[in-house]
Amino acid sequence: MRKNFKFKIAAVCGLLAILIGLTGCANNNSNKITVVGSSAMQLLAEQAGNDYRLSHPDSNIVVQGGGSGTGLSQVQAGAVEIGTSDVFAETQKGIDAKKLQNHLVAVVGIVPIVNKSAGVSNLSKQQLSDIFTGKITNWKQVGGKNQTITVINRSKGSGTRGTFEGLVLNGKKPIQAQEQDSNGTVRKIVSSTPGTISYISFPYANDENIQKLSIDGIKPTNKNVETNRWHLWSYEHIYTKGKPNKNVQKFIDYMLGSKVQNDLVPKLGYISIDKMQVERDSNNHVVQK
Known part of the structure; x- marks a missing residue:
């Protein structure tokens, strides 16, 4: 009888421990964002x-x-x-x-970037549009080296792409190009691949092998974003x-x-x-x- 009683107490204690554990898990899950x-x-x-x-x-x-x-x-x-x-x-x-x-x-700025081998540091907005729509295909056409331009675009679900195309292409259709879905991946590709061009957010544009492009002589700085000089x-x-x-x-x-x-x-x-x-x-x- 005494053994049965101890067994029941142990079983109850075990059940309580499980319930407490489950409650703890539920609380942890409710705090997950x-x-x-x-x-x-x-x-x-x-x-x-x-x-x-x-x-x-x-x-x-x-x-x-x-x-x-x-x-x-x-x-x-x-x-x-x-x-x-x-x-x-x-x-x-x-x-x-x-x-x-x-x-x-x-707020985050967006900047066109090129591999430094292109030999270009400034483009007009029209030249940038012409590159991404396929009208300009070689860097020598915009004052750079005799080097084929390779466009790296962002994936269709990218908000950065939506903003870039809305402000630069003005409804024009971009050329068929390799697409990447993250700023970090784009930075790595442009950094390591001669002739490439793409665009990324300011916080990611910190690789010594990429060139941030000015547009119409305006530099991509936070100060210029704050006043909308950089669109x-x-x-x-x-x-x-x-x-x-x-x-x-x-x-x-x-x-x-x-x-x-x-x-x-x-x-x-x-x-x-x-x-x-x-x-x-x-x-x-x-x-x-």
């Missing part, structure tokens, strides 16, 4: 997520790329808590922007499906707080929303603040 989307924003989201975990040890921030289109479709489907994007949700086919909540986190820039958006839950809202508040905006954003090469002297809407109309 998955961030998917823009590779341009991935650098900022990853570092902010790492810093956030230091002060919120019970949090679990998982950051992935995939492109702005993926981020928007995934958050709309409810598959992730946060979708990041370089473009407004209103501009994307298949996305119901009314069901999403937009949070502007930062190639986009907002970094955080989208949630409707009103975010408490844990997601806390992380968004952290992203919009002074530690990230005043320290991390400029450190990584992004621009705080507060620094911008202009605003841009989803139709690419720019007005003074």
Whole structure:
């Protein structure tokens, strides 16, 4: 009888331990925030997520790329808590922007880059358009070396591509070209392959073997982005499906707080929303603040 009693007590204790463990797991899962989307924003989201975990040890921030289109479709489907994007949700086919909540986190410049062997450091906007539409095919046509131009484009779901084509090609069809879905991969290819040209976000344009191009004599700097002298820039958006839950809202508040905006954003090469002297809407109309 005594043995049976001890056995029952042990069984109850074991069951309680399992339940406590499951509760703990549930709590950990409820604190998980998955961030998917823009590779341009991935650098900022990853570092902010790492810093956030230091002060919120019970949090679990998982950051992935995939492109702005993926981020928007995934958050709309409810598959992730946060979708990041370089473009407004209103501009994307298949996305119901009314069901999403937009949070502007930062601004990022976009710069055309070439392998240094091309011998070019400045192009006009028309020359840049002609290269990406196939009218100009050799660097000697724009003052560079006698070298064939190889275009590296971004994948169709890329917000950086959408911004670049909207502001440079003005509706013209780009040539068929190799496509890559991340800033980091594009940087590596252009850095190591003579004759190549592409475009990436400012924070990734830090390889000594690539040449950042000026456009019409205007240099790609954050100061020029802030005044819109440099037209190639986009907002970094955080989208949630409707009103975010408490844990997601806390992380968004952290992203919009002074530690990230005043320290991390400029450190990584992004621009705080507060620094911008202009605003841009989803139709690419720019007005003074």
